[in-house]
Structure formats: C-alpha cells, structure tokens
Amino acid sequence: MTCLNKDKSYDSYAWPGGYPLYYITKDNGVLCPECANTNKFLTLSTLDPQWFIVTGDINYEDPDLICDNCYKKIQSFIEVLRGCLE
Numbered sequence: 001m002t003c004l005n006k007d008k009s010y011d012s013y014a015w016p017g018g019y020p021l022y023y024i025t026k027d028n029g030v031l032c033p034e035c036a037n038t039n040k041f042l043t044l045s046t047l048d049p050q051w052f053i054v055t056g057d058i059n060y061e062d063p064d065l066i067c068d069n070c071y072k073k074i075q076s077f078i079e080v081l082r083g084c085l086e
C-alpha cells in the first residue's frame with residue numbers, strides 16, 4: 001500500500017468513505033496523520049524504525065488508539081458516524 005498522496009502528503013481520511021487513517025511504523029508504533037506529515041522526512045527514511053512508516057490503516061472501531069508521538073487520540077470510524085448522527 002502506498003501511503004503518500006501525489007502531493008507527497010499523508011491523508012487523514014480514506015476516500016471514498018471518510019474512514020480515519022493512521023500510520024504504522026517499522027517498530028509497530030502508531031502515528032497520527034498530523035505527526036506523519038509534520039515529520040515526513042523521518043517517515044520516509046529507513047534509518048529510524050520509530051519513524052519509518054511501513055503502511056497505513058483505517059481505524060474502524062478502536063476508541064483508544066493513541067499516536068505514539070503526540071499522544072493524541074486517533075478518531076475511529078464509529079466515532080465519526082456518531083458525530084454525524086448527533
């Protein structure tokens with residue numbers, strides 16, 4: 001899976017569907033899209049397994065998924081749906 005867009009940025013959401021995305025590093029860490037984009041140079045280099053992104057995935061229903069860098073919660077798709085229903 002290619003994680004980067006044509007403009008070399010990481011997406012926050014998968015389209016179509018609007019599913020919230022997160023990124024997995026070589027050491028199995030989790031990065032939010034903001035941290036991935038802010039540290040893009042590190043994420044593309046194989047030198048540091050804490051930063052090197054190997055894939056991206058959709059957070060369907062994990063309400064406790066936390067970014068390993070900024071410790072912010074990564075929104076799940078279930079929460080996005082709830083937000084739409086409120």
Ligand SMILES: [Zn+2]
Binds near residue numbers: 031070
């Ligand atoms: Zn983050």
